[in-house]
Amino acid sequence: MPVEPHVTSPRTLSEAYALLAQQPHRPVAGGTDLLVQITGELGDPPDRVLDIWHLDELRGIAVDGDALVLGALTTYTEMRRSPLVAEFLPALSEAAATIGAAQIQNRGTIGGNAANASPAGDTLPLLIACDAELVLGSERGERSVTAGEFWPEYRRTALAADELLLRIRFPMVGDRQVRFRKVGTRRAQAISKVVMALAWRGDDGTAPWRDVRLALGSVAATPIRAGATEAVLDGASPDQSTADRAASTLAGELNPIDDVRSSADYRRAVAARVLHRLIREAGGW
Ligand SMILES: Cc1cc2nc3c(=O)[nH]c(=O)nc-3n(C[C@H](O)[C@H](O)[C@H](O)COP(=O)(O)OP(=O)(O)OC[C@H]3O[C@@H](n4cnc5c(N)ncnc54)[C@H](O)[C@@H]3O)c2cc1C
Structure with missing residues (x-):
């Protein structure tokens, strides 16, 4: 049986800092991840929890x-x-x-x-x-x-x-565009198989893109940037040939794992498709 940790609920940020300086505490905000850990199902349950929900300074x-x-x-x-x-x-x-x-x-x-x-x-x-x-x-x-x-x-x-x-x-960058796409098993309550954010500077139309950032989750041990694919997109216009090159570069650049949620091949293929579609939507073709 999991043992209930000791919980302290400071009312000010300086009180919270003092408690953290005295001895280790695991902060809890909404608790939607931490509560799973407290049962011992995932990770080590904490001995001491610092409830930060009442700290207005963090709102x-x-x-x-x-x-x-x-x-x-x-x-x-x-x-x-x-x-x-x-x-x-x-x-x-x-x-x-x-x-x-x-x-x-x-x-x-x-x-x-x-x-x-x-x-x-x-x-x-x-x-x-x-x-x-x-x-x-x-x-x-x-x-x-x-x-x-x-x-x-x-x-x-x-x-x-x-x-x-x-x-x-x-x-806030004036001419920056940002797109987000998540692929899971269903629309709600789904952990991502692939999650992608794409940002660039430039017009929404056919003008060449600058300062491209392509970041992905669920395809490596940490969230990552796809640098080789960014290099294909930087300075290019969002047309079909760019989308084809960027998608195949991304499929080659990613090295995901097989796990319970998805296979590596699926993640690679779906990431390439999602990127292709985001470029197509941005280019309006
Ligand atoms: C049914 C269910 C569905 C979910 N669906 C999704 C989903 O679709 N996508 C997704 O990304 N996640 C999902 N989650 C995970 C979770 O809800 C999110 O990660 C959520 O944003 C965690 O926020 P929280 O405030 O509840 O974190 P908590 O559980 O309070 O804390 C999480 C961790 O962060 C630390 N922490 C929290 N706040 C701070 C802070 N200010 N400073 C330092 N450390 C801090 C805690 O110590 C703990 O280690 C899901 C969880 C459940 C139970």
Whole structure:
């Protein structure tokens, strides 16, 4: 039988920092990942849990200078309902709509998705494709880590034991387009077989693309960028020949595994198809 961990619920961020500095605690936000771990079904159950749900400092969606900023405790429902997300990063709203079902969307947070570090976490490729910055804090102060550096290896993050993820900053780039696509077994309550985020700068029409970012989840031990495919897309127009070349480059570049959710061959083929379709939709052909 799992033993119930000791839970502390600080009311302020400085109280939370002090507790984390004294002894190790596992933070819990919405608990939709952690509760599975507490039963011992997945991973080691924690001895001490820090309930961060009441920390107002980790809430809110705002525009701050040239960035859209989401507090770590922002839920999927809040993302879906936010006019700011709809205006500045609609792909995030789309991604939030694909996660779990209503119960998970009401409780699950963007910070929990990032800190849980599952390679199948649906928002992770979006964070990478958008060059998001994750702001971490502890008694020692705050620091920023880029999404590209936040998941160094399987289920690990750049967070130190005494740090909390405070907020995520998405730089707003005027002419940037972002697309998101998830492939699972069904529309709701499905863990991704492949999840993809594609970002580029340029017009939506036939103009050549710049600053292309192609990030994928569920195809490696961590969320990844597909650098060879990005190189094919950078400077190219979204026409059929670009789509064909990019899709076959991606199929060659990916090295996924076979597991209970999908085969490596399926993941490779479906990733190439999804990319082909995203380019076709962007090119309007
Ligand atoms: C039925 C079901 C369906 C699901 N469907 C999906 C899905 O479709 N796509 C998907 O990506 N995920 C899915 N999940 C997983 C989960 O809901 C998400 O990953 C969610 O975003 C986790 O957020 P949370 O706030 O509940 O995290 P929690 O469970 O509270 O925490 C998760 C981990 O992150 C750490 N953590 C949380 N917040 C912080 C913080 N601010 N600072 C430092 N560490 C922190 C915790 O210590 C823990 O290790 C599903 C889960 C369930 C149970």
